[in-house]
Amino acid sequence: xxxxxxxxxxxxxxxxxxxxxxxxxxxxxxxxxxxxxxxxxxxxxxxxxxxxxxxxxxxxxxxxxxxxxxxxxxxxxxxxxxxxxxxxxxxxxxxxxxxxxxxxxxxxxxxxxxxxxxxxxxxxxxxxxxxxxxxxxxxxxxxxxxxxxxxxxxxxxxxxxxxxxxxxxxxxxxxxxxxxxxxxxxxxxxxxxxxxxxxxxxxxxxxxxxxxxxxxxxxxxxxxxxxxxxxxxxxxxxxxxxxxxxxxxxxxxxxxxxxxxxxxxxxxxxxxxxxxxxxxxxxxxxxx
Amino acid sequence: xxxxxxxxxxxxxxxxxxxxxxxxxxxxxxxxxxxxxxxxxxxxxxxxxxxxxxxxxxxxxxxxxxxxxxxxxxxxxxxxxxxxxxxxxxxxxxxxxxxxxxxxxxxxxxxxxxxxxxxxxxxxxxxxxxxxxxxxxxxxxxxxxxxxxxxxxxxxxxxxxxxxxxxxxxx
Numbered sequence: 102x103x104x105x106x107x108x109x110x111x112x113x114x115x116x117x118x119x120x121x122x123x124x125x126x127x128x129x130x131x132x133x134x135x136x137x138x139x140x141x142x143x144x145x146x147x148x149x150x151x152x153x154x155x156x157x158x159x160x161x162x163x164x165x166x167x168x169x170x171x172x173x174x175x176x177x178x179x180x181x182x183x184x185x186x187x188x189x190x191x192x193x194x195x196x197x198x199x200x201x202x203x204x205x206x207x208x209x210x211x212x213x214x215x216x217x218x219x220x221x222x223x224x225x226x227x228x229x230x231x232x233x234x235x236x237x238x239x240x241x242x243x244x245x246x247x248x249x250x251x252x253x254x255x256x257x258x259x260x261x262x263x264x265x266x267x268x269x270x271x272x273x274x275x276x277x278x279x280x281x282x283x284x285x286x287x288x289x290x291x292x293x294x295x296x297x298x299x300x301x302x303x304x305x306x307x308x309x310x311x312x313x314x315x316x317x318x319x320x321x322x323x324x325x326x327x328x329x330x331x332x333x334x335x336x337x338x339x340x341x342x343x344x345x346x347x348x349x350x351x352x353x354x355x356x357x358x359x360x361x362x363x364x365x366x367x368x369x370x371x372x373x374x375x376x377x378x379x380x381x382x383x384x385x386x387x388x389x
Numbered sequence: 390x391x392x393x394x395x396x397x398x399x400x401x402x403x404x405x406x407x408x409x410x411x412x413x414x415x416x417x418x419x420x421x422x423x424x425x426x427x428x429x430x431x432x433x434x435x436x437x438x439x440x441x442x443x444x445x446x447x448x449x450x451x452x453x454x455x456x457x458x459x460x461x462x463x464x465x466x467x468x469x470x471x472x473x474x475x476x477x478x479x480x481x482x483x484x485x486x487x488x489x490x491x492x493x494x495x496x497x498x499x500x501x502x503x504x505x506x507x508x509x510x511x512x513x514x515x516x517x518x519x520x521x522x523x524x525x526x527x528x529x530x531x532x533x534x535x536x537x538x539x540x541x542x543x544x545x546x547x548x549x550x551x552x553x554x555x556x557x558x559x560x
Contacts, residue, residue: 128428281445374453
């Protein structure tokens with residue numbers, strides 16, 4: 102039998118290949134390419150007047166929210182969502198947000214995925230390209246890099262981010278923070294972005310990082326309290342924030358924690374972009 | 390024989406400038422293939438996480454990619470590394486209600502087929518996942534991986550032969 106069908110779907114269908122395709126199709130990445138379009142087209146042909154519906158299904162889709170008083174209501178751009186009880190919002194077909202009671206969050210624009218979280222907590226789950234959703238918290242932008250995360254803003258505007266899957270970036274007026282799954286970081290209304298700390302890190306490291314982020318303590322406590330490969334994530338950020346004279350010591354500690362033979366400590370102290378990338382890869386591979 | 394430029398090249402160039410629409414296009418184009426790589430190396434339940442993490446890493450590391458044309462192979466290498474890392478399983482999303490995002494569970498018959506594909510050498514298992522699970526055609530696979538159509542055809546043919554044998558031996 103020709104393998105044309107196996108190669109490009111042409112020719113006479115190979116029964117075994119067709120059986121496997123049918124059996125395994127439910128486990129494909131969603132939305133499926135090609136077949137989704139075919140289904141949408143078929144709907145137009147069979148239903149006639151269903152064209153508009155099909156077009157809507159293929160677009161970004163609607164944003165909707167379910168709250169204590171309204172189930173599945175459209176969430177218009179510019180509208181605030183104030184929650185007295187847990188509320189759930191669908192962000193088109195790209196993700197879902199669960200807001201805890203007492204949350205105040207606004208959908209900003211109709212032509213982009215942008216929220217402003219004034220206070221309260223959001224649990225976010227996305228199936229979208231990186232940077233699809235931007236959440237503005239006081240002073241800082243929270244940029245998804247393909248992920249699930251929880252984000253909480255206190256009444257004083259301080260935000261705490263915990264990432265469960267993928268990664269998130271905090272972008273403010275200070276250095277950018279890269280927060281991967283399994284890490285937590287804070288931000289402040291004046292635009293400062295905190296260094297991430299691994300979930301489960303020793304309390305002494307958390308206290309040292311908090312003091313450093315607030316400008317109340319120097320870097321010594323952070324370096325001393327970092328004891329595991331996961332803690333090297335914090336030091337990877339620290340080396341980019343301390344004065345040049347301090348970098349070598351921080352880079353040395355990163356190497357000790359992660360892989361002494363593999364970390365280019367001199368390059369790291371120079372903040373060489375290639376070395377920074379390679380080191381981050383080692384940190385994520387060994388620590389998370 | 391003419392050689393056409395991969396259609397994703399303009400998207401990679403635009404993505405380097407932070408163009409979100411270009412990232413959308415790259416995600417739509419490559420996500421099924423990346424998902425297939427994840428399935429070839431790990432359970433279905435974590436494949437979506439691997440896809441998300443792969444694109445997150447790619448976005449961070451794109452400035453280090455030297456040749457735009459190598460984007461597909463480079464992306465799949467990131468996915469392979471993530472999928473084969475046992476550590477990543479700890480990163481699974483745990484706090485939101487599972488029922489909201491519960492993945493489909495393979496049936497026993499499907500699971501047998503998936504396991505049989507995973508049991509093949511990597512060169513075959515990844516391509517068969519792309520073809521049989523994700524529905525990509527051979528030419529699409531060739532474009533995404535930067536390989537010739539001839540080599541993809543041969544690999545699919547040999548892989549399918551091995552898969553038939555593996556399934557035939559199953560009880």
